[in-house]
Amino acid sequence: MLHNQLLVLFRNALRNKRYSFLNIFGLAIGIACACFIFLWVEHELSFNHNFKKRNSLFTIKLTTVGENPTIEDCPMPLPEEIKRTIPGIKNTARFSWELKQLFILGDRSFNISGRYIDPAILSMLDLTFIYGTHPSIQSPEDIVISESMSRTLFANDNPVGKILTTKSESIFSRDGNYLITGVYKDLPVNCSYHFNWISSYTFFENLAPPELNKWNFFTETLLETEPLTDIAHINKQLKHYMAKKVEGSTLQTFLFSMNDWNLYSRFTDGKPDGGKIQYIYLFSIIAFLILVIACINFMNLSTAQSEKRAKEVGVRKVSGAGRLALIRQFIGESLVMSFLAVVLAIIMIAFAIPAFNSLVGKELHADFFNTTHLVFLFAIGLICGLLSGIYPAFYLSSFRPVMVLKGIKINNSSAAVFMRKGLVMSQFSISIMLIISTIIIYQQVQHVKSRNLGYETNNTIQLSIPNSLPAHFLAIRNELLQSGLVENVALTWSDPMYIFTSSNEYTWAGKSSNNKIEIYDMGVSPGYLATMHMKLKSGRDFYLQQVADSNSVIINESLAKLMGASGKIGAYISRKSTALRAQIVGITEDFVFNDMYAPCGPAVLLCIPRMTNLMIIRYKPGADLKAALATTDQVLKASYPGYPFEYKFVDEAFHKIFESETLVGKLSAVFSVLAIAISCLGLFGLTAYTAERRTKEIGIRKVLGASVGSLARLLSFEFLKLVCLSCIVAFPVAWWALHSWLQDYQYRTTIQWWVFVVAGLIALLIAILTVSYQAVKVAIKNPVKSLRSE
Template sequence: MLKNHFKIALRNLWRHRVFSFINITGLSVGITACFFISMYVAFELSYDKFHTKADRIYRVVTDIKTPSETIKTDVTSWAFAPNLKLDFPEIQSFVRVSGGSFLVRKGNVKFQEDNTLFADSAFFKVFDFKMLKGNPNTALIAPASVIFSQKAAKKYFGNTNPIGQTVLLSGEAMPAMVTGIIKDMPENSQIKADMILSMTTLTQKFNKGIDEQWGNYGATTYLLLKPGVNAKVLQSKFPAFIEKRNGEESRKRQMSATLMLEPLKDIYLHSKRGGQEVGSISNVYIFSIVAVFILLIACINFINLTTARSVERAKEVGIRKVVGAAKGELAGQFIGESVVLCIIAFFVTVILSVVFLPMFNQLSGKIISPGIFSNVSYVAILFGISVLIGLLAGIYPALVLSSFKPVMVLKGRFSSGTKGNFLRKSLVVAQFSISIALIIGTIIVYNQMDFMRNRDLGFTKDQMLVMDSNGDPAKQAFQQAIKEIPGVKSTALSSSVPGGGNSGAYSEIENNKGDLQIANLDLYFVDFDYLNQFKIKIVAGRPFSRDFMSTDTAQAMILNEEAVKLFGYSSPQQAIGKRFKQWGREGKIVGVMKDFHFRSLQEKIKPLSMRVELNNLNLVSAKVDAKNLTATLAAIESKWKELIPNRPYSYYFLDEFFDRQYRTEQRFGKLFFNFAILAIAISCLGLLGLASYSTYQRTREIGIRKVLGASTPGIVNMLSSDFMKLVGISFLIASPIAWYFMHKWLQDFAYRIDIQWWVFAVAGVLAMVVALTTISFQAIRAAIANPVKSLRSE
């Protein structure tokens, strides 16, 4: 019996090859898209879960309260972790990590290792990063100990064993011994490094005494709690700990700290405090919904196409029932055919997944999976999804087909009934509601990305070349040398550029009441050319000037407008001449600059201070002419190699660098757009199925109308109008739903677009055009058919 059903199924699929191709294509594309999204979501949810002790690892974060604000940071002071371990037996181990960048030399081989971490010796006791060579228990104990990743080690040592060998670090050529090689850190880890230095290198060589600094915040701290310890109970003990250890100093500095614990597994997606790498739980939710929608659309499409063909098999069912076939047997046959079709779709899906997975990895910006055969469960999941769709989606068509009355269908009086029509139309409404919602979402995402790319940032970033000298003594000589290159318009030195990070500084600024108000201000060290170089406007007072070199290099500060508001001034002019104290410097405010976006548009502009500090300027920025750019870059590189020969030459353009902050959102937008296109395409196949079914049912009516003089445009309009109503209903359902979810998504941006009415109008028109184009093919075909053929049986 099963063999017979299988033969009949294959025979029907082959006989109706076009139908089978459309149905299999829709299912395959839908399952493939759903599979890719599911892998992406699973990957995002897997961050840091590969650590065996992940349930007991917590990051310590800090709320720092000053008289001006509360700063929510992802770091702690350097003294917290060692003292927490001393005071709380609940803590098994602690690890502090801090980022760095080092010039690394081995003979003639030299690279700037930007992806470097300092880490405490318990690093491998807390985290499960695999050590390939070396002893994980001792590798990070001694000062000047260094561990490389596989990838980094190969650059310096090739295929030789690096353990025990020495490399030279930074411009001072400090020797460091290689004590370990680790496997390249997994993609789904928020902690990533190509080089790890022992924390004692920092605390004993580069910054002695930092372990005792309670007010110096810069360490990312992780605690491994002992089994059974309640993190919330432990956290409740921290206020007493801070009061005991640092209460007096906190009151003196008017800066109080509140410590909290974040589970390691929650940091990547749920923490609002940032980190080395962060994700978006909102995007995960949105893509999960999109995956379900695409799969739902594919199933609806399958049902509509199958029931559209039901009239063609009505007589077959009638004859089978006359010769004794039971309803259950017929239903089983049709469900079997559905499963066979879905199994064929499974093999097509496997091929599509193999072909398009590399492209999907590139689009997502991550190696979600090296290949679907790298994990047997992937193929098993695909097969399971396909069979399940075949069973679930095949039930309704099977019940419809098996319930035909043989007497009626053999007399040619078959009708599917109003209930069937209502269900099919409801399914099309559901499909197009999803599609229109995705169109609206795509337009809003694109507009937000366009807004962020084109918004006036308050500074110029075009054709701005940035090079990091990493403190090389020849940086000023290099800056002066490249000024003479014809393609270089201007240059400047600074500690930071917009979008490139900055330091927070404990500051005391005279407020509108005449008191020194404590605040933590972002701080840029700049030279005299910086403001003019980036076209940052001064709205009160004056810019830094060489005419006041003696005072501007020691006693002058410029604030932005946001900082002026923080200290209570109603206008920028009122802040001019006010006192400041910052990092051992005292002086007066000489100017106020217009607010500019020195961070991502996802964050509000924060208070910023600038000072001239010529000894702390590592970045050389050059405004270059777009003409003869290649020759200009070559000339700059030549000067670098001449004046800074010990460091590898590298550069970036500020506009590209600044835009990197939006990579996550840009990738989200691209993924969203591509999956929206797929959903719309599959929906059109479903609409084509319903149009096919409807025109077949009305064949005789169309023939009669043509005999009575109806025109082809009139018949096309008659057949299309019902479907346009369905699309209109879909639009009314989709619009408020799309507005709600996209409004929620936009809340993650401090600077965002307003959702305009025209977005919905464009989406509605697009849906109408797509639907009308799809329907017209079938409607025109029916309208131009010879009426004699359709009326012959009457």
């Protein structure tokens, strides 16, 4: 029986090669799209799964409800205090932020990033060690390095027990020797930590000035809880913990699980409410919709061949086949076709995955022998087979044998016709929504990229500098300017687009003591405003001889407005913990930092170049960048021969901020093209079905004098009407969805009417091209052939 049914299936497939190919090919495209999205979603959901204790690992988050963003840094003494006073905490470890250390090995030097951490991290992260049985970082001289760093420095030798010489080139690096105590296996790409070396936190802790209250020195933290600990209960105890330790603090504390780090990056009042999880939902929905479109094709293409299989159904029924047996047969055929599509999809994935990796910026691998992947492929083949085959099965098995064996034309019920047209409308509605989404997402990204940032990013590089460079800055600056390629040079302690340091301790005349406003501050050298092309609204820049401005500050417009009457040139601003009392000598126009979509926050620029660790160099417009970089390298190497020249362009860093939105735009564009392509296959199938049903009508019309053009218009009109109706359905749904999405951004574009017109015209044009081919093909057919049986 099974052999007979398979034989019938393959005979029908060979007899109708075009329809069979379109059936399998359309499904294969949909399945391949779903598989690519599955690989991406799997990658994002498996973040940090390499850490065995991830269910018990947390970071400490701080927030001020209704005011400031949630941060993951916490006061240096807080983790140990929590461990000592709150039951259920098994271990805590503090992290420095990622820092670069200059390592010297013979005549070679390497500037490699790593972290200073508490020793407990080794057991908490449970790192896999290649060399070193019981590695230790108890002493400030101990260091544990990654597998890749070991290969870079020592090739394939075991480096445990060897000495690494370091040179202090910044305030966050040490001068001396390290003893290598272990080499750990490189951490995977989908992991939150990527340090190349780890050493004792003691060194980083001692960087805090003795007079500074360590509750004002913030650090990143990892915390491990005991099994079955009630996290909600701990968070209840932590909520107002900071208020007990720091007088006047309004910060609230809570634990945030490692399982959620990659998925939730946005918080409201200390509660996660967005991040990559939104994109996971979005692309999962897109994958489902594309599969639905592909299955709709199968239904339409199957029913388009209904009359060719009508007599087969009639003969089988007369021979005793029941309707249930026919349904099983047709669903079985659908499942076979679906699994053939799965095989074709696997081939597509194998060839296309490098391009997909390039598109999403990942290194995804399609392991078809992985149990999870096999289950997914089987499930998707089964679901697609059932979903796409169930309607044709019930439809084909419903034919009455007396009617079809007498050669009477199969009458299509209004419900069946409505179903087919509704399915095509659904396809094009989804496709049009994807086209609109692609345009709006592109507009939003470009809208923010073209925003007036308050500074310029073109022709500008930033690089880390040795600790001693600020003392010789003026000499190096002059040498760079004399090259004729450099427009200006400045120093800073913050990336131009990110100001990491902030405080709510700033005060001024007339400020209420209860008003805890978080103000961002950044140490710079004279000339920073000119280098970044920042504009002064009033006042002056810092003097080139910075000593004269050691007690001066420049503030931005936002802070000036907050200060009210005190926000003017000549007024004073103070900060309690650093005993700063400085005079305002300049007010800049607002400049954007940290969040490119948000309004500008209040900021203070301090003239303290001795504490900077970054150099900003702006090259002249039209300068040969290759020659300019080579000249910069020579100037710096002349003063610091062992220090590597590592830089990044500021404009490239700026564009990288929009990676997530750009990825959404790219994927929406790709999937909208594929959705339209699959929809056109469905439209082609429905056109073929209609043409097949109206062959004799067209022959009669042609004999009576109808032109090819009028016949093509006759056949095309009803399908183009479906596309127009799809627009009516898609436009309001797309507007609602995109309007809701844009609400997440404070600085956002507007949804303009012409976007909908363009999307509708694109869909209509593609539909016209698809339908016209089939319509003209039928219209030019010789009427004698279609009427010869009459």
